[in-house]
Structure formats: C-alpha cells, structure tokens
Amino acid sequence: MxxxxxxxxxxxxxxxxxxxxxxxxxxxxxxxxxxxxxxxxxxxxxxxxxxxxxxxxxxxxxxxxxxxxxxxxxxxxxxxxxxxxxxxxxxxxxxxxxxxxxxxxxxxxxxxxxxxxxxxxxxxxxxxxxxxxxxxxxxxxxxxxxxxxxxxxxxxxxxxxxxxxxxxxxxxxxxxxxxxxxxxxxxxxxxxxxxxxxxxxxxxAAPGPAVALSAAARDVLAQSRIELPPASAADIRSGAVHDSVLRAMLHLAGSYRLSVSVVRSGHPLDVFGTDRPSDHPRGRAFDVWRVNGRPVVDPATSRALITGFMRAAAAAGSYNVGGPVQLTGGATANQFFSDDTHHDHVHVGFTS
Incomplete structure (x- = not known):
C-alpha cells in the first residue's frame, strides 16, 4: 500500500x-x-x-x-x-x-x-x-x-x-x-x-498588502493564459507566493490555458481532516479548476487532457500532484495522488 x-x-x-x-x-x-x-x-x-x-x-x-x-x-x-x-x-x-x-x-x-x-x-x-x-x-x-x-x-x-x-x-x-x-x-x-x-x-481570504514583485510574479500577472481570480491575484501581489510556484505556472502556460482557483489565502491552514500544514498557506501550491477551458470536474472533459496536465505539473517541479485520476510512474512513490477532495481540481504543490 x-x-x-x-x-x-x-x-x-x-x-x-x-x-x-x-x-x-x-x-x-x-x-x-x-x-x-x-x-x-x-x-x-x-x-x-x-x-x-x-x-x-x-x-x-x-x-x-x-x-x-x-x-x-x-x-x-x-x-x-x-x-x-x-x-x-x-x-x-x-x-x-x-x-x-x-x-x-x-x-x-x-x-x-x-x-x-x-x-x-x-x-x-x-x-x-x-x-x-x-x-x-x-x-x-x-x-x-x-x-x-x-x-x-x-x-x-x-x-x-x-x-x-x-x-x-x-x-x-x-x-x-x-x-x-x-x-x-x-x-x-x-x-x-x-x-x-x-x-x-x-x-x-486575507491576502495582505501589495509589495514590490519578483520578475516571475510580474510575468504571471501579465500572462493571459493564466486566469487568476481576485484573491489569487492579490496573493501574488502580496509577495507571499514562492517563485517555484510562479515559474511552474508560467511553464504550464506554455502548453495550456489554466484557470486557477486557489493559491494561498482562502484555503484551509491544514490538510483537511489532519493536523498537517497545507502547502497553500505557505505560498507553495496552487489549484487549477479548469484546463483549456474545460472544467476538471466535468466527466465530458478528456481524461487525457487532465492526466497530461498532471504529468506536466510534475515535470515543472511539483512533488505533490493531486487530481481526479490516480497516476503511476512518478519520480517518487507519492508524487501523484487522487481522492474525492481532488475530484474537482488539480493540486500542484512544491517543497520550496
């Protein structure tokens, strides 16, 4: 197991x-x-x-x-x-x-x-x-x-x-x-x-005030292939999102249009049902609810599209990719996961 x-x-x-x-x-x-x-x-x-x-x-x-x-x-x-x-x-x-x-x-x-x-x-x-x-x-x-x-x-x-x-x-x-x-x-x-x-x-959500931004943060905010809701955009403007997250978004945007749902604020502090800290509040994760205009939760959305996006997220440096499909063949035994919580989005997490 x-x-x-x-x-x-x-x-x-x-x-x-x-x-x-x-x-x-x-x-x-x-x-x-x-x-x-x-x-x-x-x-x-x-x-x-x-x-x-x-x-x-x-x-x-x-x-x-x-x-x-x-x-x-x-x-x-x-x-x-x-x-x-x-x-x-x-x-x-x-x-x-x-x-x-x-x-x-x-x-x-x-x-x-x-x-x-x-x-x-x-x-x-x-x-x-x-x-x-x-x-x-x-x-x-x-x-x-x-x-x-x-x-x-x-x-x-x-x-x-x-x-x-x-x-x-x-x-x-x-x-x-x-x-x-x-x-x-x-x-x-x-x-x-x-x-x-x-x-x-x-x-x-309580994203915090805007600060001077890194080049990666500026590029993400300007990238039309990355759809950001208000709280997520404010998270990036606050400077509290790690550049590993931002670089991965930009890398994925080269092949996909990604609709982000949550980055940092507005997410549970701990992984739900546990006392383990979530990567989101630490600015080390983002969730995507739609890929190329197709909702992850929609059964009509191609599973090949979703699995391809999940593997691309892993290739972009994520150690922890969750979604509606359990994938095998990751760099580690636990790089990919699936459960009911992630039936409606793809989670992309980073260690730093």
Whole structure:
C-alpha cells in the first residue's frame, strides 16, 4: 500500500461513494425544490425564488481580476449551479448560497445586521446567521452595494460528515457612484446533519498588502493564459507566493490555458481532516479548476487532457500532484495522488 507523503494534500480519509449516495440537503432560499429550509441532493438547485436576488441560473466563468470600470450600475447577480460530475453537490450549493447572500446587497443593506437577515432567510437559525455574518470579513467590503458572482466552488476537503468548500468569487461593488472591481475566496465549513448540510463557519481570504514583485510574479500577472481570480491575484501581489510556484505556472502556460482557483489565502491552514500544514498557506501550491477551458470536474472533459496536465505539473517541479485520476510512474512513490477532495481540481504543490 502506498502511503501519502507526510506533507501531501491527501486528507485523512476520503468520503466513500456509498456515503455520497446518502440523503443530503442544502440551505437554500426558499426554492420550489426546498422543504423546511433544506434541499435534497436528488433535486436540482433552482434559481427561481422570491427570496433570492439572482436572476438566471448559470456557472460564472473564471477570469482574471477585473479592471476598474467607469460603470455606475452593478452587473446582475447570477446564481451558481453545480454541473455534471459533482460528488456532493448539495454541500457546494449550501456553501455558495450563503456566500451569495452575504456578499450581495442593494444600497444601504451592507451592514452586519442586514447580512445576518439575508442568511436567516436561507433557513439558517438566527443565532447562527448572526455568527456567520460576523465572520464574513473580506466578503463584506465597505461599499454602498455589491454583487457576488461565483467563479468556482471546489473542495478544500470532503469527508463523510464534514466538508470545506472554497467559494471563489468576483464581487464588483458600487462605491461613491462608481463600480469598482473586487472579489475574494471563502473557505466555508459545513457539517452533515439529519436535515442536510449546514454551514458552521466562514474563513474568508486575507491576502495582505501589495509589495514590490519578483520578475516571475510580474510575468504571471501579465500572462493571459493564466486566469487568476481576485484573491489569487492579490496573493501574488502580496509577495507571499514562492517563485517555484510562479515559474511552474508560467511553464504550464506554455502548453495550456489554466484557470486557477486557489493559491494561498482562502484555503484551509491544514490538510483537511489532519493536523498537517497545507502547502497553500505557505505560498507553495496552487489549484487549477479548469484546463483549456474545460472544467476538471466535468466527466465530458478528456481524461487525457487532465492526466497530461498532471504529468506536466510534475515535470515543472511539483512533488505533490493531486487530481481526479490516480497516476503511476512518478519520480517518487507519492508524487501523484487522487481522492474525492481532488475530484474537482488539480493540486500542484512544491517543497520550496
């Protein structure tokens, strides 16, 4: 039996397929598929709801950090929906709906109390809703109004009864009559109960201030074949991402278009379900949710594309490459790994 590398991103135990098929539920905004504030996993999430601010169901596409805009009106909100191939869609829906509710508000409703009210309208108990609103951090920037548009929701970890869902989002905000770009990544923690998945805590990204950058960091930020969400771009601008990571991104961009989901902030500090530090918070890893425009989680995406990308990541210097396919033939016995957490993205980690 191959044991995981002591610093690998493999969680303590992976959720079984049998566990996945158990009845699950998600908090939702009173959609037709919901009953008593919970939605069964067998029901497709609905975007039509009087309590929801979202106008049309769609998965928002990944993009680089947006440029400043002279617009004076916010774009419409778009409710994220899981696509094909998701292992535990109800957990992701529960996490995303809360992030959308806390991070989207009309003029004058950006305060913590109003945010708690929006969370409570999802069916979350008022006391818990207040606690979660207080934890929103970078999801509630100072602004007159804001709209969350989710880029991706990926696992930071998934076990039978607990999960971490990393909600990666753009968040344009209206301030002083002008729309300004923004966005963050939120590590949403959940527990499975008899009634479904319940959000228990939020850990929003806090990338830190921008500093003078290395040549590799400048090149990554300028590379159009590397799509960076706002928090990941801010991580790089903070100077806290190791050049080994940045050089690997640039190398991979020579052959692939890669859509990054998470680099440093907004990721669990420890490998989920363990007490082993993750490479992400140390600036020594990045995750990719889409390769050449094809989502990793989508069963229609060519496995040859994904396995080729994983092997290319290893050739670029990664000691720890995880994804939806278990590969063999690495430089070490543990260079490649696969589990349910990495069913929806490719992890690329470095020792230095």
């Amino acid at each position: 191959v044991l995981p590398h002591p610093l690998s991103e493999t969680p303590a135990r992976a959720v079984t397929r049998r566990a996945v098929l158990l009845g699950t539920a998600a908090w939702c905004a009173g959609t037709a598929a919901c009953s008593g504030g919970a939605m069964r996993a067998s029901s497709a999430p609905s975007a039509s709801s009087a309590a929801s601010p979202f106008t049309s169901p769609s998965s928002a596409s990944g993009s680089r950090a947006p440029s400043a805009s002279p617009r004076t009106a916010l774009p419409p909100a778009v409710a994220w929906r899981p696509g094909a191939g998701e292992i535990e869609p109800a957990a992701k829906v529960a996490a995303v709906r809360l992030v959308e509710a806390l991070g989207t508000w009309p003029a004058g409703q950006g305060g913590e109390r109003a945010a708690a009210g929006r969370a409570a309208r999802l069916g979350i108990p008022e006391a818990t809703a207040s606690e979660l609103a207080a934890q929103a951090g970078s999801l509630r920037p100072p602004a007159d109004a804001a709209v969350v548009r989710v880029i991706d929701a990926q696992y930071g970890g998934i076990l039978p009864d607990t999960a971490s869902v990393l909600v990666v989002c753009d968040q344009p905000a209206l301030t002083g009559g002008a729309v300004r770009p923004g966005g963050t990544t939120v590590d949403v923690r959940l527990s499975r109960t008899a009634d479904g998945w319940r959000v228990t805590a939020l850990h929003p």
